[in-house]
Amino acid sequence: MTLSEPKVIEKLSKNFVCGWRNIQGVETYAGKSHDHPVASSALHTSNGAGGRNVQMLFVAPSGNVLHCLPGYWDPDGFVHEVDFILELAKLESSELSILEKRDQFQLAHLNHAAHHSEQVVKDSSLQGFDKMREEKAEGSDFRRKTDGAVMRTVDQVMHERMARRPLLNMSRFDIENVVDYGTRFYDKYGDGCCDLEKGKPTMPKNDKMKPGKYQGGWKKKG
Amino acid sequence: MTSIFGHPRIILGTIAAVLVVSIMATVTMADDRPLTPRSIPKFGGTEVVQRVETMFSGIKWHGEFEQAMAQAAEQGKPLFWLQVVGKLDGGL
Numbered sequence: 468m469t470l471s472e473p474k475v476i477e478k479l480s481k482n483f484v485c486g487w488r489n490i491q492g493v494e495t496y497a498g499k500s501h502d503h504p505v506a507s508s509a510l511h512t513s514n515g516a517g518g519r520n521v522q523m524l525f526v527a528p529s530g531n532v533l534h535c536l537p538g539y540w541d542p543d544g545f546v547h548e549v550d551f552i553l554e555l556a557k558l559e560s561s562e563l564s565i566l567e568k569r570d571q572f573q574l575a576h577l578n579h580a581a582h583h584s585e586q587v588v589k590d591s592s593l594q595g596f597d598k599m600r601e602e603k604a605e606g607s608d609f610r611r612k613t614d615g616a617v618m619r620t621v622d623q624v625m626h627e628r629m630a631r632r633p634l635l636n637m638s639r640f641d642i643e644n645v646v647d648y649g650t651r652f653y654d655k656y657g658d659g660c661c662d663l664e665k666g667k668p669t670m671p672k673n674d675k676m677k678p679g680k681y682q683g684g685w686k687k688k689g
Numbered sequence: 690m691t692s693i694f695g696h697p698r699i700i701l702g703t704i705a706a707v708l709v710v711s712i713m714a715t716v717t718m719a720d721d722r723p724l725t726p727r728s729i730p731k732f733g734g735t736e737v738v739q740r741v742e743t744m745f746s747g748i749k750w751h752g753e754f755e756q757a758m759a760q761a762a763e764q765g766k767p768l769f770w771l772q773v774v775g776k777l778d779g780g781l
Contacts (some may be wrong), residue, residue: 470771471740476747479769485748486757487771497774524770528762556767637758 472542478549483525490522496643498651512539514591515621518646524637525552527559531634534576537625537646544587544622551579559634569633580626591622597649609648624648741778750777 469475479485490497498519518537525533533555536548558571593601593609601609601617608627609619628645751757754770761768771777 470748471744473743473747476744480748482766483769484751484757484761484764484766485769485771486751486754487773487777488752488754489774489776490772491774494772520774522772524768524772526758526761526768526770528765528767530758533767552767560765637754 469540469542469545474546475542475549478546482549482553494643496646513594513621514538514540514544514587515625515648516594516597518621518648519651522642522646524640524642525549525555526637527556527634529559530636530638531559532629532632532637532640533559533634534629535625535640535642535645537621537648541587541590544590547584547587551575565634572633573630576626576630580623583622587622588620591620593617593621593649600650601648607648621648745778 470479496519498517515538517539521538523536523540525535527533534548534552536545540548555572555575558568558575561568563571598609598617601607607617608624609617611618625645632640632645751760757768757770
């Protein structure tokens with residue numbers, strides 16, 4: 468629902484050319500989800516949730532990728548990122564050499580992440596099932612360097628991943644690696660479990676179908 | 690009735706104060722606990738439909754990347770390119 472917020476619409480329509488495409492069944496990195504009719508309720512979630520199902524890319528007129536916001540993003544956090552991206556666009560179109568631009572691009576992403584508000588960081592915690600996947604992943608960049616715990620947040624990790632991809636052209640931008648975190652299956656009802664390899668998502672543990680709620684798509688276990 | 694520790698009310702008050710301080714300290718120190726994301730209002734189905742319509746009327750959406758990129762280059766504006774599993778106007 469972020470993209471339907473008036474302040475977001477104003478920001479995008481004024482400063483960007485906008486486009487979209489459906490990646491379902493087209494891209495290998497695309498996630499899986501239950502069916503959600505357009506008239507189903509919109510629920511709360513955290514920044515970065517469903518990163519394989521939604522990717523918001525910001526590309527300079529030259530074709531170089533400025534930023535990628537995966538998954539849901541809170542309207543306030545989104546607008547904050549867009550303001551930063553507009554600054555990156557100025558840098559990208561400046562007269563500096565490409566090496567200088569890349570240096571400044573990297574620094575800008577890291578500095579911006581370091582100055583994220585406490586609220587944005589709080590809003591960007593990994594969801595339970597995504598965290599479990601990262602805990603199993605050796606060398607996950609969601610691990611804290613101090614104690615190895617998977618406590619780092621999507622907002623921080625995304626800026627770091629972008630800093631490692633300074634002004635790459637869209638044709639060379641490895642989005643499949645940029646959005647590679649958490650599970651491929653995203654369930655808006657909560658910490659759903661799933662057998663991704665077999666493509667048989669199941670009901671979340673300790674949760675029962677609620678009368679009156681949309682229940683399409685769940686399959687029985689086993 | 691009093692004891693060597695003082696009046697019962699004072700003792701109860703002290704215990705309560707220690708409990709409050711302990712709880713607050715626990716909350717402050719427990720930076721590993723899951724954090725609650727800030728939320729926008731929860732929207733029902735009807736409002737979701739209305740908001741999707743607002744999004745379409747407020748923003749001109751291109752459906753082809755090359756076409757959108759050409760527009761961006763022509764206008765000197767960056768491109769906002771959205772990739773979704775499902776349809777933007779038809780649910781997932």
